[in-house]
Amino acid sequence: xxxxxxxxxxxxxxxxxxxxxxxxxxxxxxxxxxxxxxxxxxxxxxxxxxxxxxxxxxxxxxxxxxxxxxxxxxxxxxxxxxxxxxxxxxxxxxxxxxxxxxxxxxxxxxxxxxxxxxxxxxxxxxxxxxxxxxxxxxxxxxxxxxxxxxxxxxxxxxxxxxxxxxxxxxxxxxxxxxxxxxxxxxxxxxxxxxxx
Amino acid sequence: xxxxxxxxxxxxxxxxxxxxxxxxxxxxxxxxxxxxxxxxxxxxxxxxxxxxxxxxxxxxxxxxxxxxxxxxxxxxxxxxxxxxxxxxxxxxxxxxxxxxxxxxxxxxxxxxxxxxxxxxxxxxxxxxxxxxxxxxxxxxxxxxxxxxxxxxxxxxxxxxxxxxxxxxxxxxxxxxxxxxxxxxxxxxxxxxxxxx
Numbered sequence: 001x002x003x004x005x006x007x008x009x010x011x012x013x014x015x016x017x018x019x020x021x022x023x024x025x026x027x028x029x030x031x032x033x034x035x036x037x038x039x040x041x042x043x044x045x046x047x048x049x050x051x052x053x054x055x056x057x058x059x060x061x062x063x064x065x066x067x068x069x070x071x072x073x074x075x076x077x078x079x080x081x082x083x084x085x086x087x088x089x090x091x092x093x094x095x096x097x098x099x100x101x102x103x104x105x106x107x108x109x110x111x112x113x114x115x116x117x118x119x120x121x122x123x124x125x126x127x128x129x130x131x132x133x134x135x136x137x138x139x140x141x142x143x144x145x146x147x148x149x150x151x152x153x154x155x156x157x158x159x160x161x162x163x164x165x166x167x168x169x170x171x172x173x174x175x176x177x178x179x180x181x182x183x184x185x186x187x188x189x190x191x192x193x194x195x196x
Numbered sequence: 197x198x199x200x201x202x203x204x205x206x207x208x209x210x211x212x213x214x215x216x217x218x219x220x221x222x223x224x225x226x227x228x229x230x231x232x233x234x235x236x237x238x239x240x241x242x243x244x245x246x247x248x249x250x251x252x253x254x255x256x257x258x259x260x261x262x263x264x265x266x267x268x269x270x271x272x273x274x275x276x277x278x279x280x281x282x283x284x285x286x287x288x289x290x291x292x293x294x295x296x297x298x299x300x301x302x303x304x305x306x307x308x309x310x311x312x313x314x315x316x317x318x319x320x321x322x323x324x325x326x327x328x329x330x331x332x333x334x335x336x337x338x339x340x341x342x343x344x345x346x347x348x349x350x351x352x353x354x355x356x357x358x359x360x361x362x363x364x365x366x367x368x369x370x371x372x373x374x375x376x377x378x379x380x381x382x383x384x385x386x387x388x389x390x391x392x
Contacts, residue, residue, distance in 0.1 A: 002337055003364075027363045136382065141198055167223045167374060167381040168199075177373040178363060185363040186332065 003189055004029050006196050011070070015060050015077035020162070024183040025076070037063035037077070049083035054115035054126050056081075061117040061124065074196075075119040080182045082157030084110040092158040098147045099140075101158035102165070106138040110157070112180045116188060118195050125195050129184030131175030133161070138169055199385055200225050202392050207266070211256050211273035216358070220379040221272070233259035233273070245279035250311035250322050252277075257313040257320065270392075271315040276378045278353030280306040288354040294343045295336075297354035298361070302334040306353070308376045312384060314391045321391050325380030327371030329357070334365055 012032035014025055025032055037060045043052045056079035064075050082089040084104055092098035109132055117126045146165045152158045159165050161180040178185045208228035210221055221228055233256045239248045252275035260271050278285040280300055288294035305328055313322045342361045348354045355361050357376040374381045 002335075002341065024363065027360065029360055029364075136386070139198075145198065164223065164225055167220065168225075168385040169382060170372075171382050172371055173373060174370050175368055176366075177369060186365060186367050189364040190332065 003193055007031070007074075007192070010072050010074045010196075013064075013073060013075050015063065015075055018182055020160075020182045021078060024178055024181060024185055028185050028189060032076075035064075039063050041079075049081060049086065049088050049111070050113045050115075050128055050130065052088065052115075053079045053081050053113040054117075054128055055079075057115035057117040058124075058126055061119045064119065066119070066121050069119075069121040071121055073120065075117070076188070077117045077119070078114055078183060080112065080114040080156055080179070082110055082112055084108060089157045091156055092153055094153070095147055095151075098152055098158040099143055102138060102143045102147070103140070105135050105157060105159070106143070107135065109134045112157075112175075114179050114182070114184050116184065116191070118191065123195075125191065127187065127191050129176055129179045129187045131173055131177070131179045131184075133170060133180055134172040135169050136171045138165075142169070199389055203227070203270075203388070206268050206270045206392075209260075209269060209271050211259065211271055214378055216356075216378045217274060220374055220377060220381055224381050224385060228272075231260075235259050237275075245277060245282065245284050245307070246309045246311075246324055246326065248284065248311075249275045249277050249309040250313075250324055251275075253311035253313040254320075254322055257315045260315065262315070262317050265315075265317040267317055269316065271313070272384070273313045273315070274310055274379060276308065276310040276352055276375070278306055278308055280304060285353045287352055288349055290349070291343055291347075294348055294354040295339055298334060298339045298343070299336070301331050301353060301355070302339070303331065305330045308353075308371075310375050310378070310380050312380065312387070314387065319391075321387065323383065323387050325372055325375045325383045327369055327373070327375045327380075329366060329376055330368040331365050332367045334361075338365070 013035050014032045015037050017036040039059050057077050060077035112131045114129045150163050176184045210228045210230050211233050213232040235255050253273050256273035308327045310325045346359050372380045
């Protein structure tokens with residue numbers, strides 16, 4: 001049976017305000033509602049970036065209380081982050097931080113990790129998706145143009161792979177492209193089939 | 197100097213009717229006109245699929261006669277194809293061929309090759325981009341649903357990576373994602389800077 005048929009028995013809730021995640025989940029053919037969570041995104045500094053992504057997806061899921069959930073509700077919560085040499089490159093707070101983040105990513109490979117938590121009233125499952133992203137050497141002029149024009153302040157690592165800098169600056173990826181956009185769609189499809 | 201500034205001195209012509217290539221070249225920030233070519237896409241069967249992609253991009257460029265070109269014109273022609281175990285998987289002629297192509301790709305890695313030719317009145321350059329694409333095992337029900345709904349008859353390999361089957365079926369890629377959509381954008385950016 002196809003996933004979309006199985007999911008027709010559920011009320012799927014995407015716990016994310018990201019328009020990119022909304023787009024990606026829609027493209028998978030899944031019908032869902034959006035409920036945004038309000039959690040403080042702090043974590044133990046000793047965790048590896050991949051563990052942080054999983055931990056934060058669990059934290060977002062824990063915004064929902066299992067006891068208040070209906071039997072047919074399914075929560076999907078996600079945290080995506082960028083990691084360079086073991087250091088998390090978060091969302092930039094201003095233009096100059098965005099420029100400095102992109103200067104770090106320039107000419108280097110970084111990891112994009114998404115932690116995804118699936119939760120129903122009765123059970124919960126978390127998985128990780130990892131993609132390697134290789135930026136070519138970016139000119140400062142290019143970085144400044146991108147930041148001024150695209151204002152990537154809501155984006156981990158200060159870039160959107162589906163924006164100009166992704167088209168002209170990303171040489172190669174290894175793994176899921178849609179994970180870099182914010183949702184590892186094929187892995188989510190597979191994990192949902194196992195989970196439900 | 198940024199590529200877009202250099203290109204402002206040229207009339208760029210994309211020799212392709214593909215709406216996906218038009219989209220990708222636009223996202224690179226390049227202004228261009230479209231001129232569709234009418235060439236017979238035949239080739240020497242002894243060529244490797246990667247050579248076929250380059251040869252066919254040259255053939256599309258040769259639709260334009262250098263002697264008729266203005267000094268400031270720049271032609272970009274592209275051929276993208278799918279290769280599985282050394283065999284070219286072309287555009288499917290009908291629903292049943294599309295289904296059989298996707299059954300071949302299911303559970304396997306294939307290559308997507310784009311040959312790109314850049315041509316001005318005075319010179320010509322061809323390059324290749326290669327991406328590995330890994331499909332998970334697809335159920336026949338999924339293949340039939342995709343083909344019936346998305347009718348991928350204009351697509352090499354009978355799939356669009358930016359359609360449902362790409363979101364739920366492609367587990368991993370190695371190389372450029374946009375190459376799989378039909379234009380290796382970052383490589384094109386780099387090669388244009390060298391060529392002009």
